[in-house]
Amino acid sequence: MESLAVSTNNLTKIYNQGKASEVVALNNFNLGVKKGEIYGLLGGNGAGKTTTVRILTTMIRATSGNAKVLGYDIITNSREVRQIVGCLPQDAGLYEEFSAIENLDFIAQLRGLDSEKRKEQREELIQLVGLEKRKNDRVETFSGGMKRRLMIARSMIGNPEILFLDEPTAGIDVLVSRKVRELIKQLAINKKITTIVSTHDMIFAERLCDRVGIIRKGKLVAEDTPSAIVEKYGDGGDLEDAVVHLIGWVGDEEGELA
């Protein structure tokens, strides 16, 4: 039985290949996320986290290498992959002129849910992210954090088996951040949903993730439980100290740590 929810094999992404603006965003990136695990992708701006999420959710194609999501090849089985993943993209917006409920319903329709299931899910999810009172208001009247909460709800439509959340707590307050954390944990425990979450919020990562991977220049430079990462690289400090050490580290261009 396949025990990995996500595995990548020398995944490489070069944007604008051959042009002056060429960027190597992922460089022979190898990742293995276990089923049911909550895995945090950490790293500096431009490290390659969003690129990883985009490739694994089939939004963009890798330049070389390959990857599997719950056993499905992301290229040859991309349809199946799309059916089992839920995604909160870093930068994709909501339909501003639609209400919160309409935004959820629209995605539920795309996912092929019947009207009863759609109603059940949208009401459950709206409640989960604490937007019941505003559910019929147009999204353009929402604050940034409220929009983020709605995007979190949207990523969970259709009961995905694996969730990709790209900076889910950007712009949300500590109470909602805590709720999001509890929700992801619940989903992992009760529904065995695997979650891959990219974040710059070290407290969120430390309290939520079973393991974290630190990406630097498109390579995984360290991977372990948050406490083991702190112990190995934190120099007596916390996860932030460890990550600062890891991503600030200057060595050979391969990006490998000794």
Ligand SMILES: Nc1ncnc2c1ncn2[C@@H]1O[C@H](COP(=O)(O)OP(=O)(O)OP(=O)(O)O)[C@@H](O)[C@H]1O
């Ligand atoms: N569409 C694109 N065209 C060209 N370069 C891109 C594109 N998208 C990302 N890049 C580049 O690829 C590299 C990795 O970007 P990516 O968005 O994956 O980083 P990230 O780890 O998500 O960063 P952040 O923490 O800022 O969100 C960066 O150098 C970025 O400028």
Ligand SMILES: [Mg+2]
């Ligand atoms: Mg990003």
